[in-house]
Amino acid sequence: MTLDKGKIKNPDINRRKVVIGTAWSIPLIAVAAATPAVAASLAPxxxxxxxxxxxxxxxxxxxxxxxxxxxxxxxxxxxxxxxxxxxxxxxxxxxxxxxxxxxxxxxxxxxxxxxxxxxxxxxxxxxxxxxxxxxxxxxxxxxxxxxxxxxxxxxxxxxxxxxxxxxxxxxxxxxxxxxxxxx
Missing domain, CATH: 2.60.40 (Immunoglobulin-like)
Known part of the structure; x- marks a missing residue:
C-alpha cells in the first residue's frame, strides 16, 4: 500500500471489487428492513x-x-x-x-x-x-x-x-x- 497526496492506494482493491461488495450489502439491508414488518403482522x-x-x-x-x-x-x-x-x-x-x-x-x-x-x-x-x-x-x-x-x-x-x-x-x-x- 502506498500513500499518494492524502489518498491510500491498495493494489488489491479495484473498482470491480468495490461494486461487488456493495451489491452483497444490499440484501442484508433489505432483510433487516423486512424483519419489523413480520413482527408487526403477528401483533393482532x-x-x-x-x-x-x-x-x-x-x-x-x-x-x-x-x-x-x-x-x-x-x-x-x-x-x-x-x-x-x-x-x-x-x-x-x-x-x-x-x-x-x-x-x-x-x-x-x-x-x-x-x-x-x-x-x-x-x-x-x-x-x-x-x-x-x-x-x-x-x-x-x-x-x-x-x-x-x-x-x-x-x-x-x-x-x-x-x-x-x-x-x-x-x-x-x-x-x-x-x-x-x-x-
Whole structure:
C-alpha cells in the first residue's frame, strides 16, 4: 500500500471489487428492513370468546369443582382460544380472566385455572381472577363456579374481563354473564 497526496492506494482493491461488495450489502439491508414488518403482522390476535359475548346458559346453582361426579354440580369449563388473524393457534400467550358482579348474598361467579377446586364456590372462596398461558392448541382453560341464587335473585348479571397479552400487545374482551335460572 502506498500513500499518494492524502489518498491510500491498495493494489488489491479495484473498482470491480468495490461494486461487488456493495451489491452483497444490499440484501442484508433489505432483510433487516423486512424483519419489523413480520413482527408487526403477528401483533393482532383473535380472542374467543370475543368482545360482546353474552353467556345465558349457565345456572346459578352451586357449581363447584371441575371433578364433581354430579354433572349438574360441576363448574363450567371456560376455554379462551387465542389465534392469529389466519386462525393459527398462538402458543404462550398470557391470559387473565377477572370476574365482577354480585347479588344480595355475595359474589355471583368464581374463576379458577382449570380444574376448579372442590370447595364452597364463590360464596366461600371468592376467586375473582385467574391466569394461565395458552398451550399448543392456543387454548387457556379456566373453570367458572356459580353461586346458588334464589328465585328472587334471578336474573343476576356478572362481567368477565379476558385480558390476553402476546408479543407486546394486549387484547381485552368483556363478556356479560346473565344467570336466568336457579334450582
Amino acid at each position: 390476535v383473535v380472542v374467543t370468546p370475543g368482545p360482546g359475548t353474552v353467556i345465558t346458559d349457565w345456572k346459578g346453582d352451586h357449581h363447584y369443582g371441575s371433578n364433581e361426579e354430579d354433572a349438574d354440580q360441576r363448574a363450567y369449563d371456560f376455554p379462551v382460544t387465542v389465534t392469529d388473524a389466519n386462525g393459527n393457534p398462538i402458543v404462550g400467550a398470557s391470559v387473565t380472566v377477572q370476574v365482577s358482579g354480585q347479588n344480595e348474598d355475595g359474589d355471583v361467579l368464581g374463576i379458577y385455572e382449570y380444574p376448579a377446586p372442590d370447595n364452597d364456590g364463590p360464596e366461600e372462596d371468592q376467586s375473582r381472577n385467574a391466569s394461565s398461558v395458552t398451550g399448543a392448541d392456543g387454548v387457556a382453560l379456566f373453570a367458572v363456579s356459580t353461586q346458588n341464587l334464589s328465585s328472587d335473585e334471578v336474573p343476576s348479571t356478572a362481567t368477565m374481563t379476558v385480558t390476553v397479552t402476546y408479543n407486546g400487545t394486549t387484547t381485552v374482551s368483556v363478556i356479560k354473564v346473565v344467570l336466568n335460572s336457579s334450582d
